[in-house]
Each structure stands twice: as C-alpha cells, then as structure tokens.
Amino acid sequence: MIPAPDPALYWTLGALFAALIVGSIARFIALRNATQERRQQRLASLRTWWMLAIFMSTGLLLGRLGICLLLGAASCIAWFELTRMFGARAEDRLAIQVGYGLIVINYLLILFEATSLYVAFLPLAASIAFAVSLLIQDVPKGYIRSTGALLWGMLFLGYGVSHAAYLLTLSEIAAGPLGVAGWFLFLVILTECDDIFQAIVGRLFGSHNRHRISPVISPNKTWEGFFGGMLVIVILAPIIAPWLTTLGTQPGPFALTASLQPFVAPILAALLISCAGFFGDINMSAIKRDSGVKDSSKLLPGMGGVIDRVDSLTMTAPVFVYFLIWWLP
Numbered sequence: 001m002i003p004a005p006d007p008a009l010y011w012t013l014g015a016l017f018a019a020l021i022v023g024s025i026a027r028f029i030a031l032r033n034a035t036q037e038r039r040q041q042r043l044a045s046l047r048t049w050w051m052l053a054i055f056m057s058t059g060l061l062l063g064r065l066g067i068c069l070l071l072g073a074a075s076c077i078a079w080f081e082l083t084r085m086f087g088a089r090a091e092d093r094l095a096i097q098v099g100y101g102l103i104v105i106n107y108l109l110i111l112f113e114a115t116s117l118y119v120a121f122l123p124l125a126a127s128i129a130f131a132v133s134l135l136i137q138d139v140p141k142g143y144i145r146s147t148g149a150l151l152w153g154m155l156f157l158g159y160g161v162s163h164a165a166y167l168l169t170l171s172e173i174a175a176g177p178l179g180v181a182g183w184f185l186f187l188v189i190l191t192e193c194d195d196i197f198q199a200i201v202g203r204l205f206g207s208h209n210r211h212r213i214s215p216v217i218s219p220n221k222t223w224e225g226f227f228g229g230m231l232v233i234v235i236l237a238p239i240i241a242p243w244l245t246t247l248g249t250q251p252g253p254f255a256l257t258a259s260l261q262p263f264v265a266p267i268l269a270a271l272l273i274s275c276a277g278f279f280g281d282i283n284m285s286a287i288k289r290d291s292g293v294k295d296s297s298k299l300l301p302g303m304g305g306v307i308d309r310v311d312s313l314t315m316t317a318p319v320f321v322y323f324l325i326w327w328l329p
Contacts, residue, residue, distance in 0.1 A: 005061050009178050012185065012243070013057045020053055045302030052300075052309070056188070060181050064111060064168045067184065071165045072107040076100055077306040078157040081296040085287065086149045089142055095133035095150055102126055103158045110165045118166060126154040156283065157307070160314035163321045164188070170321070172328040175246055182244035183324075189244075190237060190273045191316045194229040195281065201228025218285040221278070230274040237266035252327040265327055272323055273316045280315035284308070 027046055031039045059066035083096050102125055109118040130150045134143055164187060167173070168180040176182045202225025211223045241247040241262075247269065248262035256264055284307055288296065295304030303309055 005063070005181070006179055009060065009181050012178060012182075013060065016057075016185075017053065020049065024050075041302055043302075048300045048303050060184065064165070064180075067165045067168060068107045068111045071161055072103065074306050074310055075103045075107075075158050075161050077299065078161070078296070078310060079103060079153060081299075081305045081307050082153040082157060082287070083150075085291040085293055085296060086153075087291070088149075089139075089146060091134065091137040091139045091142070092146050092150070094137070095130045095146070098129050098133050099126070099150065099154055099158070102129060102154065103162075106158055106162055107165060110162060110169060113169050115166070115169050122159045122162075123155060126151055126158070130154075156280075156314040157310070160280075160318055161310050163317035164313060167317070167321050167324075170324060170328075172324060173245070176244065177242070178244055186237075186240065186244045186247075186269075187273070187317065187320050188313075189240065190233045190270055191277050191312050193236060194233045194274050194277045195312055196229075197232040198225040198229030198278070201225045201232075214282055214285075217289055218282045221282060226274075226278055229277075230271065233270040233274055234267055237270035238263045241266040247327075250328060268327075269320060269323055272319050276315040276319040277312035280312040283314070284311035 024046055027042060031042055034042070055070055059070035062069070079096075079099055083092070083099075088096060102122060105125075106118065106122045109115075109121060130147050134146055164184060167183055167187065170180075170183075173180055173183045178185070198221070202220060202222045205224040205228065212219055213221045213223055213226060238248065247265040250265070251261055252265055254264070284296075288294065288307075296307035297305030299305050300309060
C-alpha cells in the first residue's frame with residue numbers, strides 16, 4: 001500500500017506550479033513580438049515543462065514507487081536514444097535488449113531497498129552481460145567500440161540517473177520537512193535552475209567568441225553562463241534547504257559555528273551540483289557531436305529527447321548522494 005504523502009508536499013508542489021504559471025505568463029509576454037518560428041519553439045518548450053512537472057509531481061505523490069517508475073522509464077528511453085545515436089550494429093541487438101533488463105532490475109533493487117546490492121550490481125552486471133552478449137556473436141570487428149559505448153551509456157543513463165531514486169532509500173535523509181521527497185526536490189530544483197540560468201546568463205553576458213569553455217563540444221557554454229548559473233543556485237540553496245531538507249542543521253565533518261552551519265552544507269551542495277551538472281551536460285553533448293546529431297530525439301517538443309533533459313542529472317545525482325553520505329551523521 002502506498003503511504004499518503006506528507007501534507008506539506010502538496011503545498012510545496014502547489015508553490016512550484018504557481019511559479020510555473022508565473023513563468024508561463026512571463027514567456028507569453030516576452031514572445032509577443034517574436035517571430036512565428038521562435039514563438040512556436042518556445043511555446044513547445046513551455047508545454048514540455050508543464051508535462052514534465054506533472055509527471056514529476058505524480059511520481060513524488062506516489063513515493064519511491066512513483067520515482068522509480070518515472071526515472072526507470074526515463075533511463076529506458078534514454079538507453080533507446082543512445083543506442084540509436086551511436087549506430088549500433090546488428091551484432092549489438094542482444095546486448096541492447098539485455099540492457100533494458102538490467103535497467104529494470106536496477107530500479108527494482110532501489111524499490112525493494114536492496115541498497116547494498118544496488119551499489120555494485122549495475123557496473124558489474126553490465127560489464128559481464130555486455131561482454132558475454134557480444135562475444136557469443138563471434139564478431140571481433142567493432143567489439144571494443146560496442147562494449148565501450150554500451151557500458152558508457154549504462155553507467156550514466158542507467159546507474160547515474162538512478163541515484164536520484166537511490167537517494168530516497170538513504171536512512172540519513174528520512175527526517176525533514178517533506179521527508180525524502182524534499183531531498184529529491186532539492187536536487188532536481190538546483191540541477192534544473194543551474195541549467196536554465198547557465199543558458200540565460202550565457203546569452204545575456206557571454207562573449208561567445210572569447211569566453212567559450214568548450215568551443216568544439218558545446219559552443220554555447222561560456223564562463224559567464226557557468227559562473228552565473230553557479231551563483232544563482234549558491235544563493236538559492238540556503239534559501240530552499242530549510243523548507244525541503246535538514247541540510248544546515250548538522251555540522252558535518254567540520255567544527256562549524258552556529259552562524260555558519262545553516263549555509264555551509266547547502267552552499268557546498270550547490271557548488272558540487274553546479275560543477276557536476278556542467279560536466280554531465282557537455283558529456284552528453286560530446287556524444288551527440290560525435291554522432292552528428294543536435295538532439296537525442298524529438299520526443300520532448302522544444303527540448304529534444306530524454307537524454308537532453310537528464311544529461312546534467314547523470315552526474316549531479318550520484319555526486320549529491322555521496323556528498324550526503326559523507327556529510328550527514
């Protein structure tokens with residue numbers, strides 16, 4: 001039986017949807033004088049944001065089961081997109097099908113709190129299963145490319161993303177204003193805000209010809225955008241942490257004064273999420289560049305595919321989880 005959500009979660013989700021309504025109104029106003037093409041693209045993106053917000057809210061209201069279903073579906077779709085992008089061979093089909101099964105088992109381990117098995121299962125099982133699935137084809141040409149691509153994809157899109165669900169199993173975070181749901185929201189809000197404000201600040205202040213971070217892999221990423229997004233979530237994290245988590249109530253491994261304690265952990269988490277999110281983003285951009293595609297698919301209008309939406313989370317989720325394991329008693 002699914003336990004009833006904490007009443008505070010309804011208020012929090014209501015506040016998030018209120019913010020989304022305000023953002024939607026602002027976008028409609030900003031697009032009044034835009035070209036038809038730009039208006040269609042931006043409104044398609046807005047509709048997708050609403051769809052994602054509804055899916056995420058439903059998942060949170062269903063607890064760990066809902067989050068495992070939501071992220072499990074995202075990992076499976078991202079796995080499909082990846083195997084389409086890198087041009088899988090006919091000999092890779094068995095390994096790809098095995099990959100779907102591994103993703104499902106991985107999320108079942110989280111759902112049933114087999115946490116000690118979860119930590120080691122996917123990296124080891126994927127390494128062995130992919131090798132065996134390809135070796136029995138008896139085709140050595142392309143073997144290292146296929147095993148490398150498949151294992152890389154599974155580690156990030158399966159194992160990395162699933163850490164956001166694994167977060168809900170940590171006993172250290174059971175307390176808090178919203179229970180474990182608050183910690184999940186904290187991670188997702190900071191990850192998405194960092195992505196959004198990196199893009200906004202980069203467009204507003206970035207000199208793309210001089211301050212690009214990675215001109216070949218991701219030409220739109222600038223130092224201005226990187227530090228702008230980081231600054232936004234460094235300011236945001238201590239503000240929302242008391243509403244969603246207990247970060248700031250524990251001194252962690254340091255001897256902190258009472259005045260610093262509410263700020264250090266949220267700010268450290270924000271710094272780690274910002275850096276991890278940036279590398280998660282350009283990590284997937286490198287794959288798309290190598291594959292010669294702009295978006296991983298057209299599944300999410302105005303945003304591309306699922307990989308384009310979870311790219312930052314592939315690294316922010318595991319980094320945040322292990323930060324909490326280190327920080328919390």
